[in-house]
Amino acid sequence: xxxxxxxxxxxxxxxxxxxxxxxxxxxxxxxxxxxxxxxxxxxxxxxxxxxxxxxxxxxxxxxxxxxxxxxxxxxxxxxxxxxxxxxxxxxxxxxxxxxxxxxxxxxxxxxxxxxxxxxxxxxxxxxxxxxxxxxxxxxxxxxxxxxxxxxxxxxxxxxxxxxxxxxxxxxxxxxxxxxxxxxxxxxxxxxxxxxxxxxxxxxxxxxxxxxxxxxxxxxxxxxxxxxxx
Amino acid sequence: xxxxxxxxxxxxxxxxxxxxxxxxxxxxxxxxxxxxxxxxxxxxxxxxxxxxxxxxxxxxxxxxxxxxxxxxxxxxxxxxxxxxxxxxxxxxxxxxxxxxxxxxxxxxxxxxxxxxxxxxxxxxxxxxxxxxxxxxxxxxxxxxxxxxxxxxxxxxxxxxxxxxxxxxxxxxxxxxxxxxxxxxxxxxxxxxxxxxxxxxxxxxxxxxxxxxxxxxxxxxxxxxxxxxxxxxxxxxxxxxxxxxxxxxxxxxxxxxxxxxxxxxxxxxxxxxxxxxxxxxxxxxxxxxxxxx
Numbered sequence: 001x002x003x004x005x006x007x008x009x010x011x012x013x014x015x016x017x018x019x020x021x022x023x024x025x026x027x028x029x030x031x032x033x034x035x036x037x038x039x040x041x042x043x044x045x046x047x048x049x050x051x052x053x054x055x056x057x058x059x060x061x062x063x064x065x066x067x068x069x070x071x072x073x074x075x076x077x078x079x080x081x082x083x084x085x086x087x088x089x090x091x092x093x094x095x096x097x098x099x100x101x102x103x104x105x106x107x108x109x110x111x112x113x114x115x116x117x118x119x120x121x122x123x124x125x126x127x128x129x130x131x132x133x134x135x136x137x138x139x140x141x142x143x144x145x146x147x148x149x150x151x152x153x154x155x156x157x158x159x160x161x162x163x164x165x166x167x168x169x170x171x172x173x174x175x176x177x178x179x180x181x182x183x184x185x186x187x188x189x190x191x192x193x194x195x196x197x198x199x200x201x202x203x204x205x206x207x208x209x210x211x212x213x214x215x216x217x218x219x220x221x222x223x224x225x226x227x228x229x
Numbered sequence: 230x231x232x233x234x235x236x237x238x239x240x241x242x243x244x245x246x247x248x249x250x251x252x253x254x255x256x257x258x259x260x261x262x263x264x265x266x267x268x269x270x271x272x273x274x275x276x277x278x279x280x281x282x283x284x285x286x287x288x289x290x291x292x293x294x295x296x297x298x299x300x301x302x303x304x305x306x307x308x309x310x311x312x313x314x315x316x317x318x319x320x321x322x323x324x325x326x327x328x329x330x331x332x333x334x335x336x337x338x339x340x341x342x343x344x345x346x347x348x349x350x351x352x353x354x355x356x357x358x359x360x361x362x363x364x365x366x367x368x369x370x371x372x373x374x375x376x377x378x379x380x381x382x383x384x385x386x387x388x389x390x391x392x393x394x395x396x397x398x399x400x401x402x403x404x405x406x407x408x409x410x411x412x413x414x415x416x417x418x419x420x421x422x423x424x425x426x427x428x429x430x431x432x433x434x435x436x437x438x439x440x441x442x443x444x445x446x447x448x449x450x451x452x453x454x455x456x457x458x459x460x461x462x463x464x465x466x467x468x469x470x471x472x473x474x475x476x477x478x479x480x481x482x483x484x485x486x487x488x489x490x491x492x493x494x495x496x497x498x499x500x501x502x503x504x505x506x507x508x509x510x511x512x513x514x515x516x517x518x519x520x521x
Contacts (some may be wrong), residue, residue: 018292018317020335023274024326058327133283162277163459163505164472180325180332216381219287219323219333 019094029059031100033066035107036207038094041118042076042086043112050082052096052107053207057186059175059182067098067109073111086113130225136162138213138223151199153185153211161191167216172208176224179214188213194218199200252309252358253432254398255412256351257301257520265516267457267493269293273276273508277499278474283507288321291384293342301520305351313342316372316384338376343385344369349396360398367391368417392428407436424457424472440485447479447497475502489518 036051054064068078072092078084084094095108125145132138140159145152161168173182185199206229213222255262272290275283294315301307322335347366353359372385394415401408408434417426430449438443453472479497486492493516498509 018290018319018337021288021321022324022335023287023321024324025332026326027332028327052265058325076479134284135278135280136284137280162279166471166504178332180330191405215286219320222283223317 005178008025011012015029025178027180029053029055029057029177031057031103031105031176032209033064033094033096033098033105033107035096035109037119038109038117039111039117041114041116042084043115043117044086044088044113046086046117048084048117050078050084050094050096052082052098054098054100055174055209057101058178058180059173059209060133060180061174064100066098069095069097071095076111085110086111109152114149124205125170126205126227128211128225128228130159130213130223132223133221134167134223136215136222138162142211142225144227146205149200149202151203151205153197153199155190155195159190159193159195160224161188161213163191165215165222168222169211169214170197170217171214172203172210173212174209176210176212176226177221179212182212183208191197231340234243250361252299252307252349252396253409254351254362254396255400256277256305256307256349256355256362257299258355259301259304261301263299263516263520265295265297265493265511265514267297267514269295269510271506271508271510273506275507277502277505277507279330279503281503287323289506290317290319290321292317292319293384295342295514299520304355307349307351309345309347310350311345313344313372313384316340316342318373318376318382318384319379320382322479325360334378336377336382338373338382339386340373340384341371343372347392354502358399360396362396362398364394365391365397366415387421388419388423390417390423392417392421393410394428399447405439406433407440407491408433409436419457422458422471423492424455425458426455427452437497442485443481444484445479447480447481449479450476450477453503466515471504473502473504474498475505483516485518488521489519491516 032055034053039048052066054062056062068082070076070078070092075088075090075092076086078094091110091112093108093110096105097104097106125143127143129141130138134200137160141156143154168188170185170188171179171182211225215222268278270292274288275285294311296312296314299307299309306509311400311435317339319337320335322331323333325332345366345368347364349362349364352361352363369391370385370387370389374383374385374387376382394413396411396413398411413430415428420423428451432447434443434445451474453474455472457471477499481491481495493514495512496509
């Protein structure tokens, strides 16, 4: 009977140990505060609503109302809600500050006040290159542009992704270490050469900071690419 | 998450039958049998990439409770059955080390695993110096190929395969020790767009203390013929892993409590591989040897 007891004990131990455990991912990234579109020149008497976007220490967007200030309130004033009003000719630097985890994050922009309001178009093209973070093939240059309501992600001839990797997915993210809060673009279908990917959903061109390649079956990051400003 | 984690159990599913390749070139004598109940498991947080390097992954585990039986229909024909009567596939929960919040919930499924039945024929007479046997083995997709909340866990590969195999064995006495060696080569024809495989292996056994103790080492090699589908050629949204390869080394100890009853323990580790878990597997079992 001794061996039966030993075997039963082993089986029981294994079955009890077969619970779902937890793995911890080091997913901390530097928080970022970004300023939305701001006019280069604001006409005297005009108002403009300032908008910021803040991503926290894991790249998730959080609502934070900045504390606004102007370097010259005789030229531009900014309300607590971020409404900028041009008062007189000249120039002033507006600054927005938020406090997060005891650290201040700020954005600023110098605005001219003149006869007309001028909003220069944002850089219409962002670009970067993808590279592997693991032992899988992944490389290539890319551009990201906005056409109507879509983002167009274009890869060049130098693009290569690993054909043998099952379940390779592409994301747009503000945290290149994790898919949490990332936008899933879809399963990778093209593994070499120039091609375009249309990303619908009226996503802003500067909404995400990185492309992220993630293998779902292995639940592991394969590579990423910084989307440069 | 929609279509997630099912391939890293591939090694587990591929490796389990390796332990079932018992007997080598020696069929069971007519009316004799060997039955084994065992628990097999593999847990790993890393895997071999398609280039053969090791990368991390969220911890995956597979636990199988198996029954394996051989029976001698005649002195030359032996039938074997391998049945994972309980199979549990687990993927761990992924938690942010920064916020301690769950990034991806873990999951688990329980089912029976993929069964195998085979028929072996001794090409040489019982008692010959060399034992040569041919066998055909059918892999039945009785496990779950896509389970769990997101259909991403598996206890089977979902395909019916047919494997033909040749075993060549030789045994002899060296003093009080019994020694045997067995070589095998096999071709595994797989369906459902999976690549066919060539399997080869070498097994060496050493019997001590009047064959109360058997120490066994196994080297198994699986090579894909790369003639199936790849991630590139699959157009569905499902996840598909293929062309797994490995070389594994296993060490096993068997101890007979009585002339017919014993226990065994095995550890098998991959020496190299592609698209498989990069961690050792373990098994413990109790067997009834009615062949003596």
